[in-house]
Amino acid sequence: MTQNPPPKSQNPKIETYPSPSKSNPNRQNRENPPQKSQNSKIETNPSPQNARKLPLNQVIKGILFVILIGVLKYSEHFHQNLVLVLHYLYIYLTLENLLAFVTILTRSLSGLDLKPHFNDPYFSSSLQDFWGRRWNLVAHSILRSAVYEPTCDYSAGVIGRLWAPLPAVLGSFLVSGLMHEHMYYCMGRVRPTWEVTWFFVLHGVCLPVEIVLKKALKGRCRLPRVISVPLTFGFIVVTSYWLFFPQFIRCKADVRMIQEHGEFAAFLKNVF
Structure with a gap:
């Protein structure tokens, strides 16, 4: 019995790691769960706060x-x-x-x-932030793969890779404007006035200008969010008043939608 202790002291790493499982299994259970819980948080619940x-x-x-x-x-x-x-x-x-x-x-x-x-569009600090990261991200992904990337690849062979994103952005906004014109026509059967298209064309021009200014300034003279957020939101609201909403009201889309909501609420009331 006196000859066994020296090997234990010579190989402490080998003997001391498995010994808790033999002498006290509950101790090993207390040591391993933290690693399992960390992995489970990463795999099954990546954003518990958002949930x-x-x-x-x-x-x-x-x-x-x-x-x-x-x-x-x-x-x-x-x-x-x-x-x-x-x-x-x-x-x-x-x-x-x-x-x-x-x-x-x-x-x-x-x-x-x-x-x-959506990703809280009322907190947008720029047009690029609003259209690219916060407003209708599904439509943004569709337009990016269907319009932006093909136009950018084609423009790169004509004007170079550096300036290719500018016509690609404008083309994406133009397609979006035409899609909204079609939706308004289907809702009201009113002859298009192209105000909605001009709304998107205007933003399709202003957004590349914003991108060029950011590249030219290289992070200098960046406005604080206290100023940039109201400026961005104000520009979107003013241009919406001017070009987007008049046609929306002219085709009485709001009236139809409110009536449909009322009919749907009455249906639910009768069912339940």
Whole structure:
């Protein structure tokens, strides 16, 4: 019995690591779970904070949407500028709640987690931030693969790779404007006035200018978010008042959508 201890002291790494499993199995169980829990967080729940925030944000947006529908029923008593603001909120909340409902339904039925369609667009600090990272990310991905990348590859052979993104951006906005013109025509059967197309063309011109200025300044003279966010949001709102919403109101798309929401709410009330 006195000859056995020296080998243990000579090979402490070999003997001391497996010994807890022999002498005290519960100790090994206490040591291993932290690694397992870390791996499980990475694989199964990459963003637990977002998972807790999404339902609360969605409930708030749903409540605001219901309130907004009730307010818009009396829109004829409001100032025209206020009506346009309400329409801006109405379009955003309609898309946000509808797409969130589709995401939740898909997740519950198939277990798949779809990518978010919006990323708090009211916090955009630039046009590039708004159109590229926050507003309607699904449409952005489709236009990028269908219009932007082919146009960029073709333009690279004509004007070079450095300037190729500029006509590609303009072409993507032009296609988006034509798509919106088609949607407005299908909703109201009203002859296009091309105001919506000009809205997207204007942003398709301003966005490349913004990109060129950023490259020229190379990070210098960057505005703080306290200033850049209101400027970006103000530019989007003003141009929307000027070019986007007039045709939206002219085809009475808002009236039809509110009526459809009322009919759907009455249907749900009768069913449940």
